[in-house]
Amino acid sequence: MRVDVVTVFPDYLAALDLSLIGKARQAGLLDLRVHDLRDWTTDRHRTVDDTPFGGGAGMVMRPDVWGTALDDVLGDDGHLVVPTPSGEVFTQRHAEALATEEHLVFACGRYEGIDARVAEHYRASGRRVSELSIGDYVLNGGEVATLVMVEAVGRLLPGVVGNPESLVEESHGAAGLLEYPVYTKPPVWAEHEIPEVLLSGHHAKIARWRRDRALERTATRRPDLIAALDVAALDKHDLAT
Numbered sequence: 001m002r003v004d005v006v007t008v009f010p011d012y013l014a015a016l017d018l019s020l021i022g023k024a025r026q027a028g029l030l031d032l033r034v035h036d037l038r039d040w041t042t043d044r045h046r047t048v049d050d051t052p053f054g055g056g057a058g059m060v061m062r063p064d065v066w067g068t069a070l071d072d073v074l075g076d077d078g079h080l081v082v083p084t085p086s087g088e089v090f091t092q093r094h095a096e097a098l099a100t101e102e103h104l105v106f107a108c109g110r111y112e113g114i115d116a117r118v119a120e121h122y123r124a125s126g127r128r129v130s131e132l133s134i135g136d137y138v139l140n141g142g143e144v145a146t147l148v149m150v151e152a153v154g155r156l157l158p159g160v161v162g163n164p165e166s167l168v169e170e171s172h173g174a175a176g177l178l179e180y181p182v183y184t185k186p187p188v189w190a191e192h193e194i195p196e197v198l199l200s201g202h203h204a205k206i207a208r209w210r211r212d213r214a215l216e217r218t219a220t221r222r223p224d225l226i227a228a229l230d231v232a233a234l235d236k237h238d239l240a241t
């Protein structure tokens with residue numbers, strides 16, 4: 001998969017050189033390129049934004065600069081992803097869908113946003129355009145959201161995560177449940193013991209205990225996920241463990 005990121009803060013994306021995503025890049029599983037939007041400006045001050053039509057606070061990013069940048073970077077197969085607080089909320093389902101794409105281009109705008117004609121223009125020219133929010137809180141720009149989405153998508157690519165099995169058991173995974181509590185050595189820590197069943201070696205009981213804890217946690221912390229639960233998948237998942 002090829003991923004391009006266009007931003008006025010390229011250094012923000014340095015975190016993608018580290019850890020799993022960094023290794024995926026070195027292994028050639030992920031071809032990630034970060035571009036400075038200002039490279040497509042033509043004026044001496046390398047201006048990328050201007051005051052909003054209709055008035056209001058803050059600045060809006062110019063469509064002409066973004067247009068020349070995206071015409072270069074999108075190529076003929078790029079799926080344009082625009083992180084924005086006014087987008088659909090990004091979920092694991094979006095990560096799974098985006099992970100099947102050949103080429104993603106992330107356009108990082110400031111919180112006030114990119115001129116609305118940019119997303120419209122590429123949608124009208126038949127491109128896939130996804131405007132996605134990472135949650136209902138205020139950030140200053142799209143870079144942090146892009147880090148989140150590139151990590152969520154990148155780790156789903158074949159070969160990136162050592163044990164693909166671990167992708168199934170996680171929160172928001174196939175079963176649609178939050179992850180059960182996990183424990184490791186020492187068996188007693190600060191007078192806290194671990195649940196007996198986990199020492200029993202009885203795999204069916206352990207699977208059932210984990211499934212029950214995951215259900216409990218989900219019902220307590222995210223009742224909204226219970227409504228969407230696919231019980232059939234849950235049992236299939238359970239049987240698989």
Ligand SMILES: O[C@H]1NC=Nc2ccccc21
Nearest residue numbers: 083084085134138139141
């Ligand atoms: O305000 C943030 N909330 C969620 N997602 C975002 C994406 C880009 C810019 C800003 C945000």
